[in-house]
Amino acid sequence: MKQRYVHGYHPHEHERLQDQGNSLVELIHGDTAYSRDSLVLEVGCGVGVQTVVLAQRSPEARFVAIDRSKASLAIARRRVNAAHLPNVEFRQANIFALPFAEHSFDHVFVCFVLEHLPNPARALTLLKRVLKPGGSITIIEGDHGSTYFHPENAAARAAIQCQVTLQAHAGGNALLGRQLSPLLIGAGFGRVGVQPRMVYVDASRPDLVEGFTRKTFTAMIEGVRAPAIATGLTTPRRFDAGIRALYRTARADGVFCYTFFKGVGEKLRGGPRRRLRKLRLRRSGGTDS
């Protein structure tokens, strides 16, 4: 199956992902840590921004980071080497054709990936298969429908909608963040817990004004200018007005809001049959070994 990646693979895009990684690390990854010797699969590692954070924060865990793009993997490998992280192994692989046996990993980590897939529910089922019973899956996704700002502006909303529509055309879903809970439960994970991680930006947080409103979100929307115009979703004048309005929210009296979602689920020990047996034993007063 051929898929396009809505953000593209340009050098400028790598910088954007780098900025995004730096300014949001604490918000998103602050509570992600893996114990000594656990083997963690990072799915869709891209250019390795999250990989470096993961490997630095859990130096005694081992990571296998996969991506379908050879070019991205080359950049990720350089980035991980530059950070002197020996605990990461890279492998070119597609999430829908995982080259791993059942029960291969202690944990699975997926960040900003499901939103680009045509069938995220199927992806979760495949990831559950390579996870050991008792292992966890962590999913982090954005949701462009969570975006609002001051001053309110219709052209800015229309520019954002261009990105949402293009992502849908490419087979993805830019509104996926809010769906993590039903997706995880639907794929059969247990102990599912989802937390919103809201980024609230006003003038009191100049780091986020620069690192998030300007360099992450608005830069991302700006990045779809050419395809948005080429596919007739907008005009240069309309799109550029929207971008100006987004930058306007980064001024001293502006406010910008966006929410990421972090979901965690567990592959429960024992299949449905074993759990049913346990339940029957409990009800009949028996015990389960």
Next chain:
Amino acid sequence: MKQRYVHGYHPHEHERLQDQGNSLVELIHGDTAYSRDSLVLEVGCGVGVQTVVLAQRSPEARFVAIDRSKASLAIARRRVNAAHLPNVEFRQANIFALPFAEHSFDHVFVCFVLEHLPNPARALTLLKRVLKPGGSITIIEGDHGSTYFHPENAAARAAIQCQVTLQAHAGGNALLGRQLSPLLIGAGFGRVGVQPRMVYVDASRPDLVEGFTRKTFTAMIEGVRAPAIATGLTTPRRFDAGIRALYRTARADGVFCYTFFKGVGEKLRGGPRRRLRKLRLRRSGGTDS
């Protein structure tokens, strides 16, 4: 100036505000407390839902709660008496014609009020006047533009937009929450800090599914059915489809998101002239008494 209150004054509406008060108390008021003997002005207390919470949480502070509606004050008084709270005094008054001298209060508390006013900036300036130097103002407001849900539904969005439009017709602004920071700074308050208080509701929180998604938010939108149809903003069929879609988000695989904003500011000691003098003294190496 005659203003309409978009939510109306029906008994059913009092129940809704009661439900809202109960299910969100911790999220919104968890960190609001006033010290012994401080005198606090609650502006627009309505039927007293927040008043009871405030007075219970700060039993040694004294509250003056004002509202322009005599009928609402009567209900608020009964509610406060039923809770055996001796530290609240009620007074009928309009925020734009406050019957208090300058520097009357140690703190000011405003919850779900500014969003109904035609000129919230002017209201803040008037409230600052009755506040003592060094005193704080706390503002809590919702923002209907922060609403999103799963499954996504256009009719549901249109029904919410009816409420936003009616509130604007009545002189208010249902998207005010995001503006708290510029509003507070614009009114001359210092040490301004705004925090979003996001309500994330999925099946793991049945209390919020019932208390927020169904009984607070969707009930509020349902409450504008008659005026929305009467003013031609929608049709019965379209509006009812939107309400059904909102209730649909309360099912086991649904998700509902809404964000309140809590802003705090301080009336700085000394006017702008005194602060300018301090700054000059610091720069010239002098000291300020």
